[in-house]
Amino acid sequence: MAAILGGGIGGLSTGYYLLKNNLCSNNNLKLLLLEATNTCGGWIKSIKTKDYIFEQGPRTIRPKGLVGLNTLNMIQDLGLSEHVHPIKFDHPAAKNRMIYANNSLHLLPSSLKGIFQKNEPFSRPLIYALFNDLWNPYKQLKDDSIYNFVERRFGKEIADYAISPMICGICAGDAKEISVKFLMKIPFEWEQTHGGVMKGLMRSMFKTKNDNNIELSELARRAQEEKWNVYTIKGGLDNFPASLLQHLMENNVDVQLNSKVDEIKFVDSSTVKLKKKTGEEIMANHVYASIPSHVLADLVVKQHPELSQNLKDIPFVTVGLVNFYFDSDKPLISPAFGFLVPPIENSPILGVVFDSCCIPDQKGTVLTVMLGGKWFKEKFGENVTEKELFNIALREVATILNIQEQPTAHNVKILNKCIPQYIIGHYEKVEQIRQYIHDHNLPISLVGSSYDGVGINDVIYSAKTQVQCCI
Structure with missing residues (x-):
C-alpha cells in the first residue's frame, strides 16, 4: 500500500x-x-455566492512551459475543459499590471514599444537596463539573491520597482533573500557562463531548441494557439x-x-x-x-x-488576505490585473488583485488585498486581529484607489505559514x-x-x- x-x-x-x-x-x-x-x-479555497467569488488562495494558473502544459493535460483528463476561463494576451488583465510607488499607480510596460519610452517610476527608458548588462562585469557565484543579480545586471531601479514587487506577488517574499534560481535560473547561468544575460541570450538563439517531450491535449494546444496569459476555473478555482x-x-x-x-x-x-x-x-x-x-x-x-x-x-511566511465586494452599478476600478507595492515603499500591503476583472461571473467590484508576507510580524505583531487587517486593507484601498464606499461584503483570512521561501x-x-x-x-x-x-x-x-x- x-x-x-x-x-x-x-x-x-x-x-x-x-x-x-x-x-x-x-x-x-x-x-x-x-x-x-x-x-x-489545501490553500485553494473559494467562497461562492450568486454575486461574487472570494478566492482564499491562488486564483489563476499560467499555461506556459512544460509544467503549465502538463496541468492543462490533467484538466482535460478530469473533464474540466469546458469550465476553463482563459485570459488572453490582449485582455486588460494581461496587459495592465501596475505598481504603486511614490504615492501613485504606474502602469508597467507590456509591449516592445514600452521599453523605449520613459515610464515612471523609472528615471530612464528600460532599454538602458540592457546596456547596463552588456557593460557590467560579472561575479563567479554558485547562487545569489534575485535582487542582487538584477541590480548587478540591470540596475537598482529594475530591482526595486520591477523584480521586488513581482517576488511579493509570487511568494510574498523579500527579493534580497530569494534565490535567483527561483525565477531566473537560465539568465543566471548565462551570466555565469557567458559573462552577461544578453550575451547568453544571443548565443542561445543559435542553438537548436529542444522541444518539450510532452504529448499535448486539445486544451493545451488551444492555450498555445490562442496565446493564453493565465486562466481560471469557472465557479471558483x-x-x-x-x-x-x-x-x-x-x-x-x-x-x-x-x-x-x-x-x-x-x-x-x-x-x-x-x-x-x-x-x-x-x-x-x-x-x-x-x-x-x-x-x-x-x-x-x-x-x-x-x-x-x-x-x-x-522558511515559510504568513499572508493576510482581505476580500472586498462592492455592490455598485458602476465599476470602481479601471480594467487591470491589479497592482503590487514594492517593499521600498514600506507599505503594510503587498498588493491588490482586481478579481472582478480576472474572474468571470462577478457582479460589482471585487478586490483581494494581500498583506504581510515576509514582513507580517514586523508590520502587524504577534496578535493582530482579523478586524485590524480589515481596517488596514480598507484604508489602503480608499487611499490608493479612491474607493470611498463601504464594502457590501468582505472576508478576512490569515494564512499562517502558507508559502515556503526559496532563499x-x-x-x-x-x-x-x-x-x-x-x-x-x-x-x-x-x-x-x-x-x-x-x-x-x-x-x-x-x-x-x-x-x-x-x-
Missing part, C-alpha cells in the same frame, strides 16, 4: 499520477490518502481540486479526512509505520509526503533528527534532504511547494516526477 500525506493539490495530484501509472502497469496498488483537516484542496478528489474516490482511493499523523517510523526499506493522533497505526510500503516541510519535520524528528532539522530550515541555497538544501533519504534507503518521497516550486503547476509536476521516480 502507498500512503499519501496531505490532501492539498500536491497530495491529490500524487494520487492522480499513482492511479495513472497503476493503470498502465496493470498493478493492483492500494492507495490511502490522509488529510489532517475536514476538507481537501477550488473546483479543480474538488474534481481531483472525485476522480480519486471514483477509483477506490481510500480518502480519510480528519486523520492527523503524529509520527512516521521507518521500519525498513519497504515498510513505514504511520501513527495517527487517535493512536491507530497504519503500515505502508511507501509514503508520499505532500505536507509542508516544517510539518513533516516534526513527524520524523525522533528517528531522523538531522533530516528533521534540514526540513525545518526551509539562497534552497536548491542545494533540497538536494541534501533527498540525498539523505536516498543514503538511508527511506521509503518516502517529498512532494509539493516546499521543494520544487511554489505555483500550482510546479506542485502538480512535482507529484508527477516523484511518482515516476518510484516506478
Whole structure:
C-alpha cells in the first residue's frame, strides 16, 4: 500500500499520477490518502455566492512551459475543459499590471514599444537596463539573491520597482533573500557562463531548441494557439481540486479526512509505520509526503533528527488576505490585473488583485488585498486581529484607489505559514534532504511547494516526477 500525506493539490495530484501509472502497469496498488483537516484542496479555497467569488488562495494558473502544459493535460483528463476561463494576451488583465510607488499607480510596460519610452517610476527608458548588462562585469557565484543579480545586471531601479514587487506577488517574499534560481535560473547561468544575460541570450538563439517531450491535449494546444496569459476555473478555482478528489474516490482511493499523523517510523526499506493522533497505526510500503516541510519535520524528528532539522530550515511566511465586494452599478476600478507595492515603499500591503476583472461571473467590484508576507510580524505583531487587517486593507484601498464606499461584503483570512521561501541555497538544501533519504534507503518521497516550486503547476509536476521516480 502507498500512503499519501496531505490532501492539498500536491497530495491529490500524487494520487492522480499513482492511479495513472497503476493503470498502465496493470498493478493492483492500494492507495490511502490522509488529510489532517475536514476538507481537501489545501490553500485553494473559494467562497461562492450568486454575486461574487472570494478566492482564499491562488486564483489563476499560467499555461506556459512544460509544467503549465502538463496541468492543462490533467484538466482535460478530469473533464474540466469546458469550465476553463482563459485570459488572453490582449485582455486588460494581461496587459495592465501596475505598481504603486511614490504615492501613485504606474502602469508597467507590456509591449516592445514600452521599453523605449520613459515610464515612471523609472528615471530612464528600460532599454538602458540592457546596456547596463552588456557593460557590467560579472561575479563567479554558485547562487545569489534575485535582487542582487538584477541590480548587478540591470540596475537598482529594475530591482526595486520591477523584480521586488513581482517576488511579493509570487511568494510574498523579500527579493534580497530569494534565490535567483527561483525565477531566473537560465539568465543566471548565462551570466555565469557567458559573462552577461544578453550575451547568453544571443548565443542561445543559435542553438537548436529542444522541444518539450510532452504529448499535448486539445486544451493545451488551444492555450498555445490562442496565446493564453493565465486562466481560471469557472465557479471558483477550488473546483479543480474538488474534481481531483472525485476522480480519486471514483477509483477506490481510500480518502480519510480528519486523520492527523503524529509520527512516521521507518521500519525498513519497504515498510513505514504511520501513527495517527487517535493512536491507530497504519503500515505502508511507501509514503508520499505532500505536507509542508516544517510539518513533516516534526513527524520524523525522533528517528531522523538531522533530516528533521534540514526540513525545518526551509522558511515559510504568513499572508493576510482581505476580500472586498462592492455592490455598485458602476465599476470602481479601471480594467487591470491589479497592482503590487514594492517593499521600498514600506507599505503594510503587498498588493491588490482586481478579481472582478480576472474572474468571470462577478457582479460589482471585487478586490483581494494581500498583506504581510515576509514582513507580517514586523508590520502587524504577534496578535493582530482579523478586524485590524480589515481596517488596514480598507484604508489602503480608499487611499490608493479612491474607493470611498463601504464594502457590501468582505472576508478576512490569515494564512499562517502558507508559502515556503526559496532563499539562497534552497536548491542545494533540497538536494541534501533527498540525498539523505536516498543514503538511508527511506521509503518516502517529498512532494509539493516546499521543494520544487511554489505555483500550482510546479506542485502538480512535482507529484508527477516523484511518482515516476518510484516506478
